[in-house]
Every structure is written in structure tokens, then in C-alpha cells.
Amino acid sequence: MINAVHKHIKSNLPFLMKSKLLLAVSGGLDSMVLLAIMQQLKLNISVAHCNFSLRGEESDADEEFVKHQANSLKIACFSKRFDTEKYAHTTKKSIQVAARELRYQWFQELALKHGYDFVLTAHHLDDQVETFLINFTRGTGLEGLTGINEVNGIVVRPLLPYSREELTAYAIHNAISWREDSSNSSDKYLRNRVRHQVIPILKELNPSFLNAFKQTISHLREAENAIDKISSFYFDKAIKNTENQLIINILELKKIPNYSFYLYQWLKKYGFKAWNDIAELVEAQSGKQIFSSTHVLLKNRTELIVARIEPSSSETYAINTIDSSVNFPLKLVLCNQSNIPTLDKNTIFVNADVLQFPLTIRKWEEGDYFYPSGMQGKKKVSKYFKDEKLSLFEKQSIWILESNSQIVWIIGHRADARFMSKNETINTIKITYNNEKSI
Known part of the structure; x- marks a missing residue:
């Protein structure tokens, strides 16, 4: 042996x-x-x-x-x-x-x-x-x-x-x-x-049962390998994998023969077990959710979205000075800036003269409003979310940066026009958000 x-x-x-x-x-x-x-x-x-x-x-x-x-x-x-x-x-x-x-x-x-x-x-x-x-x-x-x-x-x-x-x-x-x-x-x-x-x-x-079993296992593994390849092919067609979500396009999903089988292949690693409920979720009304111990699956219009379950938080976090950074609940870095380059959704430039410390990071709440940059007048945050077609998951994960109880930034989304620096602004603060979460 x-x-x-x-x-x-x-x-x-x-x-x-x-x-x-x-x-x-x-x-x-x-x-x-x-x-x-x-x-x-x-x-x-x-x-x-x-x-x-x-x-x-x-x-x-x-x-x-x-x-x-x-x-x-x-x-x-x-x-x-x-x-x-x-x-x-x-x-x-x-x-x-x-x-x-x-x-x-x-x-x-x-x-x-x-x-x-x-x-x-x-x-x-x-x-x-x-x-x-x-x-x-x-x-x-x-x-x-x-x-x-x-x-x-x-x-x-x-x-x-x-x-x-x-x-x-x-x-x-x-x-x-x-x-x-x-x-x-x-x-x-x-x-x-x-x-x-x-x-x-x-x-x-069957005296040769063990040998027959070895052959069966070999055949099953070959079948599993073939299924993994096909599953990967359909995955690329129907799914978008973002930083912290798995987004399944329902219209593309329905084009796949026996799509419920592939849903199982894609979702099993996230701990889901209610497969009948998941198959029915495809035709369910928007907003319905199914939970595993670690993740949640949401029907959102024409998508199924998988995200990690995040603990709810009513806490607030303070930023006391310029040249500060925070790593929890998200990574935010502040520093002085002499010029204003091209903007992106994860960076804003604010007028230091109108900013009052300490700044506060908190979850958004019903009734919040702000003055969206690039727009006239104020707008409810909830209405902004609706117009942006944000999913329930996205809404739940959003944090607000505020100064003196006024919204400075819906972090990672839209700045408030009242605090934004202009090219002629002398004192400018750069605030950068780094989203490092994954599903």
C-alpha cells in the first residue's frame, strides 16, 4: 500500500x-x-x-x-x-x-x-x-x-x-x-x-460497491466541473459584481434555461437555504427580502441584490479638526487643498470658512433635507434617493456628513451647495471617502 x-x-x-x-x-x-x-x-x-x-x-x-x-x-x-x-x-x-x-x-x-x-x-x-x-x-x-x-x-x-x-x-x-x-x-x-x-x-x-462508488464520485465531479463552467458563463451575462453587492439582472436571468438552478449555484456560498422562496422572489413585488445568517437578498425592481447584513447604527461619530481622518464607520480623510481638480463622487471640496467643527457622521433620517450641488433650492434626502433609484440596501448603507446640524455631504453621492468651494475660495478643505467594503 x-x-x-x-x-x-x-x-x-x-x-x-x-x-x-x-x-x-x-x-x-x-x-x-x-x-x-x-x-x-x-x-x-x-x-x-x-x-x-x-x-x-x-x-x-x-x-x-x-x-x-x-x-x-x-x-x-x-x-x-x-x-x-x-x-x-x-x-x-x-x-x-x-x-x-x-x-x-x-x-x-x-x-x-x-x-x-x-x-x-x-x-x-x-x-x-x-x-x-x-x-x-x-x-x-x-x-x-x-x-x-x-x-x-x-x-x-x-x-x-x-x-x-x-x-x-x-x-x-x-x-x-x-x-x-x-x-x-x-x-x-x-x-x-x-x-x-x-x-x-x-x-x-455488490461486493465491488466501493470501486463502483469511486467511479460514481469521479463522474459526479466531472459533471460538477462542467456545471461550474456553464454557471460561470451565465454569471458573466446576468450579474454585475460591485464593491459591496451582487446584482442579478432579472431580465437576463429569465433568458437562462432552468435559471433557478443557476441561482442556487450563485447564491449558495452566501448561506441561503430557502430555495423555493428565492425562485419565487424573481416574480415577487419589489422590496421583498430573503435572509441568510450573513446576507440578505432583495427584489429591487428588475434586479435581485445580494448584500451583507450590516448592523443597524444610531451612533454618531465626530471629526474635530482639519487634517483628520476616521476609519470607522467608514474611511474619511480631510486635508487642506490649494486647488480644485476634477470632482468625483468620492471626493468633495468644501469652504473652510463656512465649515464648523466638530463635524458629525451619522446615518440619514426621514425628514433630512439638503441643497444638492448643481441644483436650485433644497430637497428632501428621501426624495433624492427615490430620484436616484437607490435600492433599499443602498439607502440603509448611506452616511451623512454634517456641520452645525446642516448636511455637508451625502457621503459618496452628492455634496451640499452651501458648503462647496469655488475656484476663488481661499481656504479649501478636501474630503475623501474610501469604500473598502465587500460582500
Whole structure:
């Protein structure tokens, strides 16, 4: 098996050969085989062990076992104890999800602190099958059926093509010691029920089930790659990606066959799950919204707009002097200016003689009015927004700069004529807005 793994790494994961690697080692069969093979291949490895404090003395014994094995191989070993139950209770997550989050957060920290290029885990083909079946029973898209990725960021799974049976045979043949996790024999967890009750039946129905499964996964990934290319093609036709919004042109969207499928492809990374509601949003009245935990999708006339959910704010922020800058809630820079070049929407030039400090930054409010530059008379801010056809998102994100309770600038949009410098103005202040937000 070691020759097969070596060949697989050289062909498909060659970057591992000269990288600094951190191995996730629980002490179980899979991870001890991973440790043995990587050590025999003479790769640059260290070991990380998580003690989740879920099985009392057994968890502690696993930790000591891994430390002993790493020490005997003269390999650096990191270990950490977690209060997994407390974390699960605090975050309102299952024990398995909590343990997974704690594990990968710590691996990331170790990699950053000690300069590891990749973290290796011992996931194998049977894990791939279990993940496929669990996702299938819960309902999933194509990405859920393609199972576990061999490379996901800095996490690499070099044993993914090999079965648990192959790993067991290798461990026995090479007299590799391992620890048995008593929780693996319990059917309390869904994954264990799939492992103990479902997969044996599938293997009984088809003795070559695992090989057939590998072929199926390969076909699904080819289909996924093809769909990604088509999705990207339609994305370019129907979508405009701005600094802080994703804007979908509904008229262009409707030209796409089975457009709801592509909506799913485009929006899934923003955490949306109410796919029936999203499909209906295309024909809904303007102003209707759908929320994920992090983003909101808005129907705005002939567009669907995706934006990050911003916390509401009634706070005000002060700018006390010229030659000042602020970085929150947005980046604004003030400085003296001797000339007035061509204007743009993110820069204004104001008359220092009529400006009164401190200046205030705040959210706009109903009833606000200003004297728009380039126009005669005053105008309500809400009417200005309507005339500019600003979406609900755009209105919610707008800040006002004011002096002595008078609007100086609808920041990033329109200055107030009362404060603007003229070419003959002696004392001019340049105010620049830098929008660095993204979706």
C-alpha cells in the first residue's frame, strides 16, 4: 500500500513532498496508518492530537499513546484538551460539529504559528461513502454528493482513495499499534448507524460497491466541473459584481434555461437555504427580502441584490479638526487643498470658512433635507434617493456628513451647495471617502 500512496502523492499531491506537514493523529487505526506511511516516506511531519475530554480516562489514554508514539519516532507532537461539551452548549451545536470546529480552528492556529504548509487528516474511502449517504438522506446539491474534497485549503487527505479494509490490512501486516475509540461502536451517532447498518448491506448487494462508488464520485465531479463552467458563463451575462453587492439582472436571468438552478449555484456560498422562496422572489413585488445568517437578498425592481447584513447604527461619530481622518464607520480623510481638480463622487471640496467643527457622521433620517450641488433650492434626502433609484440596501448603507446640524455631504453621492468651494475660495478643505467594503 505504501507504494500506491507514494505514487498517488507524486501524481496528484506533489506539493506535499517538500512541504512542512502537520498530521492530525487521534490514535485510531486510520491516523496511525497515516502517521506510519508519511514517516516511512520521509516527509517533513509533526503530529497534532486533540483531547476532546468526552470519554474520561480513555481520552487521556489516547493522548498519552499518541505522545508516546510521536516521541518514539522523534517527531514533534502538539496536544490540546478541549471542553467540548461546554463549547457545544454555548454555541448550541451538536457534539460532533463542536469537536470538528474546535479541531480545525486549532489546526489553523498551529499552522499559522509554526509555519506548517498543510494539515493532513486520515479520511479514507469509507468516510467518503458515509458522507455521501448522510448528505443524500438530508437532501443536498451536487457538491454534497461529491463528498469530501481531497484538498480543502490547507487541509489535505492523502488516504481518501483507500478503503478502511486496505488500511486495516496494512496496519496488521506492519504491526502498527492503534487505540480503539469506544464511541465508534455506538449507534448513537448518525454516521455510526450508516457505517454499521447501511454500508454492510450495500457491500453485500455488490461486493465491488466501493470501486463502483469511486467511479460514481469521479463522474459526479466531472459533471460538477462542467456545471461550474456553464454557471460561470451565465454569471458573466446576468450579474454585475460591485464593491459591496451582487446584482442579478432579472431580465437576463429569465433568458437562462432552468435559471433557478443557476441561482442556487450563485447564491449558495452566501448561506441561503430557502430555495423555493428565492425562485419565487424573481416574480415577487419589489422590496421583498430573503435572509441568510450573513446576507440578505432583495427584489429591487428588475434586479435581485445580494448584500451583507450590516448592523443597524444610531451612533454618531465626530471629526474635530482639519487634517483628520476616521476609519470607522467608514474611511474619511480631510486635508487642506490649494486647488480644485476634477470632482468625483468620492471626493468633495468644501469652504473652510463656512465649515464648523466638530463635524458629525451619522446615518440619514426621514425628514433630512439638503441643497444638492448643481441644483436650485433644497430637497428632501428621501426624495433624492427615490430620484436616484437607490435600492433599499443602498439607502440603509448611506452616511451623512454634517456641520452645525446642516448636511455637508451625502457621503459618496452628492455634496451640499452651501458648503462647496469655488475656484476663488481661499481656504479649501478636501474630503475623501474610501469604500473598502465587500460582500
